[in-house]
Amino acid sequence: MKGRALLDTLPDFHLAPTDMTKASMIDALVGSRRALPVQMNGVQTTLEFHSMTIMFDEWGTLLSSFEGDMIPTLTTFYDVTVPYEHTRRHKDTHVRIPRPQLSIIAGSTPSNLVKFVPDFAWDQGFTSRLILVFSGERNIRDDFAVVTGEIPEDLVSDLRSIFGCIGAFSWTDAWHNAVKKWREVDDERPKPTHPKLVHYNARRRAHLYKLAMVAAVDRGDSLLLDRPQFDTALGWLREIEQSMPEVFAAGAVSVDGRAMDEIEEFVARQGRPVSEHRIIRFAQNLLPAHSLVKVLYLMLAAKRLRQVGKDPITYVKNQEPD
Numbered sequence: 001m002k003g004r005a006l007l008d009t010l011p012d013f014h015l016a017p018t019d020m021t022k023a024s025m026i027d028a029l030v031g032s033r034r035a036l037p038v039q040m041n042g043v044q045t046t047l048e049f050h051s052m053t054i055m056f057d058e059w060g061t062l063l064s065s066f067e068g069d070m071i072p073t074l075t076t077f078y079d080v081t082v083p084y085e086h087t088r089r090h091k092d093t094h095v096r097i098p099r100p101q102l103s104i105i106a107g108s109t110p111s112n113l114v115k116f117v118p119d120f121a122w123d124q125g126f127t128s129r130l131i132l133v134f135s136g137e138r139n140i141r142d143d144f145a146v147v148t149g150e151i152p153e154d155l156v157s158d159l160r161s162i163f164g165c166i167g168a169f170s171w172t173d174a175w176h177n178a179v180k181k182w183r184e185v186d187d188e189r190p191k192p193t194h195p196k197l198v199h200y201n202a203r204r205r206a207h208l209y210k211l212a213m214v215a216a217v218d219r220g221d222s223l224l225l226d227r228p229q230f231d232t233a234l235g236w237l238r239e240i241e242q243s244m245p246e247v248f249a250a251g252a253v254s255v256d257g258r259a260m261d262e263i264e265e266f267v268a269r270q271g272r273p274v275s276e277h278r279i280i281r282f283a284q285n286l287l288p289a290h291s292l293v294k295v296l297y298l299m300l301a302a303k304r305l306r307q308v309g310k311d312p313i314t315y316v317k318n319q320e321p322d
Contacts, residue, residue: 002151003105004055009156010163016054022070026086028052029077029100036166047166049080049099059108059116075126077102110134110250122196128203134243134250162217169213174227179208182234190238194245208233256295259286263295264304264317273314 007013014032016025032052038045076084077100086095108116113132121127182188183205191201211233212225219228266282267274276296283292299305306318 006151006155006159007053007055009151010159013163014052016052018056022073026073026084026095026097029097029102030095038167040168049101050097051101051103053103054106056104056106058112059106060112071124071126074102074104075129076100078129110247114248119196123199125199127196128199130200131207131240132244132247133240134247136246136250161221165217165221165223167223169216169223169225171225172227175212175225175230178227178230182230190241192241192244194248196248197244204237208237211236256287256291256298259283259295260299260302260304262286263299267305267315268317273308273316276313276315279315 004015007015012034014028016028020028029050029052032050033048034051035046035048038047040047073084076082080099080101082100084095084097084100117127188201188204191204208230209225212229213223215229215232215236216223216225263279263283263286267279279296280292283295287295296305300307300315303318305315308314308316
């Protein structure tokens with residue numbers, strides 16, 4: 001993962017191990033302590049916090065199931081300002097992290113994500129803190145192109161500059177007015193309407209603020225939120241949210257849906273009209289007997305198959321546009 005290689009170039013940037021239990025994750029976060037000199041209200045002081053980033057190609061590397069006490073722990077780390085305390089059994093060890101901060105960037109297929117997160121969990125705190133970025137794009141690359149693997153120096157320089165930003169953000173009246181209008185006049189519209197994103201909507205404001213901070217440091221070293229940062233962050237959020245429901249649609253494949261895919265491919269593979277009895281004989285290995293006729297009807301209604309003969313009844317894969 002090239003992003004991980006870029007972050008490895010930063011001094012004192014803490015990347016989590018690739019294989020962790022809850023206990024080892026806490027140990028790694030304890031070891032990610034940073035203490036930085038800052039000016040607060042004209043007084044020189046030290047800002048202490050524990051910050052770590054998890055980067056996995058596959059979400060299941062960190063969490064194989066939604067059960068257990070890992071999820072509440074991750075929820076606590078999201079809020080940063082809530083101290084985390086942990087006492088281990090059978091050991092005289094007490095862990096207290098005053099400002100835990102954990103960022104997670106992980107990939108997953110929609111089906112794995114939907115399988116991992118049960119329906120009831122979308123009403124809970126952890127899932128409302130997730131930003132789901134969906135992409136159905138297929139990138140075709142030249143497998144034989146020469147790739148140097150070199151990391152661009154200008155990008156490394158930018159990352160180090162961003163990593164060196166310390167202190168609290170301030171904001172302008174233009175930022176404040178834009179946020180007030182978005183919340184009080186526009187009611188934060190347009191909002192995602194998918195039922196699994198109802199509780200996500202309550203945290204959109206926090207997501208917007210964090211994205212605006214990213215936009216600010218992307219433009220320069222000034223920790224100032226102004227109208228351009230609001231517009232950029234809101235544009236990012238709306239672009240992401242537009243395709244969020246597709247995650248659930250792409251991942252929610254039922255037994256009947258998989259059977260329909262198999263039947264459609266079987267009919268297409270024959271290269272000629274296929275009789276109804278042959279389709280039913282093929283489908284009886286995929287579905288219970290009482291579902292066969294219903295599934296065949298649904299495939300016709302959905303225009304996945306098209307009837308072309310009456311005596312005997314035959315079907316072909318529907319190639320006509322919707």
